Amino acid sequence: MRPDVSVTPATGDRPPRRDPIRLVLFVVLGLVLVYMLAPIVFVLVFAFSSASYAIFPPPGYSVRWFMKLFGQEPLFRAAANSLIVALVATAASLVLGTTASLALVRYRFVGREVLRTLFLAPLIVPRIAFGVAMLIYAVLLRRFGGLDSLMLAHLMITLPFAISILSASLVSADRSLEEAAADLGATPLVTFWKVTLPQIRTGLAVSGFFAFIISWDQVETSLFLVKTDNMTLPVAMFYYLQRQQDPVIAALSTFLIALAVVVAVVAVVTVNPRDLQRVLSAGGR
């Protein structure tokens, strides 16, 4: 931990501590943070409740929902499906996003703006609308219920994010280094690998991270594309909750929340907050 140095504002024209507006601001902030944490904390509490329905305070505590969870084979298959689909969608959107952004940023050609619009358009299409369209498309191609149509659907959503983030980091990458490498006799491939790629590392990490999250937590687009015996995890949880609300989902959620906390801490500590802000400002959901 770095030493905690409280900074006193140099302007000193009004004492910041006794300021009522400032106090109100911080009270609001405190309440908002409680509000953000509340549902997540109580999911954790209910995972250990002995009751089969949502009652507070819980009549007792037990781990039986964890036992029941471990018997739910479909949920585990769904988790495996989600992982496969998210990994493929992430890898594909990184590769395609990098090549497409390279062309869009480094080359001047007719129709560049048209292509950019063509790539980014999926961002404004409501997920559930795209889900309907993908179902019809999958049925037409006789691929309904397969993981391949899911991967394609997720890729269509994650690719625009990858392209917009990677384009931004290519714009800010130093181009004269690439030219220098080319002049020193490096082939375009070597130049890309040794000079360009290291410069867009952060962009790759951020867009890969968000592509994975978007795919991993995708309900609306997957909803109509999955078969009842071969789901993805969020869709399986959605259907489970519609049938019954026993704390099995809470028990499962403890693992998902633990995973999210680890990922969040790593992301906030390693990634520049500005990059996070930029992605969230672009509507990375």
Next chain:
Amino acid sequence: MAVLARASGELRQRRGGWRATARRYAHVPLLAPSVLLSLAVFWVCMAVLLVMSVYPFLAAGTPRLTWAAWQRFLVDPFYHGIVGTTLYMAVVVTAFSLALGYPTAYAISKIQRPGWALAAYLILFAPILVSVVVRTYGWLLLLGNTGVVNWALRTVGLVREPVPLIFNFTGIIIAMVHILLPFMVFPILSVVGQLTPDLKEAAADLGANRWQTFRRVTLPLTLPGVISGAQIVFTLTISAFVTPFLMGGGKVQILSGLIYRDMEAVNLGFASAVALILLVLAAVILAASNALARRAYKRAEVERV
């Protein structure tokens, strides 16, 4: 270095030959896979949606041209009501997100200890990584008749009977604001972070009180962040499905729920029409607010100069 690079570039161009041609068209193989995939999947999908809404070719029997799915929205007041509820929900969620998000972003920018700022960041950011289904489930647990909130209200003695907070509009708003608040806070935070104290001091020196300073200096300068946050929250709300569906318990009719019911009834023509209406709604709102944002940016530029 730059001069050298330019010179060698010109030399390369003059040399010509197949290498130059290859370099000239290097963007084609780079773009081809993404363009083809995007055309063959996304854009064909959009076309299929449009065709399906007037010519439901997957339905039983011989398909024929029909305007029934569109007519429903033009004629039946029930469906006007659904569009109205969807828009109303988005307005309320955006308003609450703004009312909570603006002071939150402002307070975070005022935190002086880096550790606390990081913690606030983390608490706002981490929920995004937890599945929307899990977070909505959390709200069902909190707000139910035997949930925490009603337990607290009863214990304090405010109410005798449980207050209905789920399976209604209130529950949808509480959960939706929770899910979308980070998307309001982060854009505002990025503009608030750029504010310099000198402008405010100048306003104070010129005799403005704090409200005047806020209204005439801080607010116009942060408006671009507010607009982009509101844009994201609004468009995400009108197309949200999971949270309104689970929190509303089928009691509140909105467009995404209508799509789901049409799909369950294997009414693909109707579902496609509703999906397109949702798409048009999102696009129109985005275009309108982009025009608004451009004006706000221009004003912010002027005031900064």
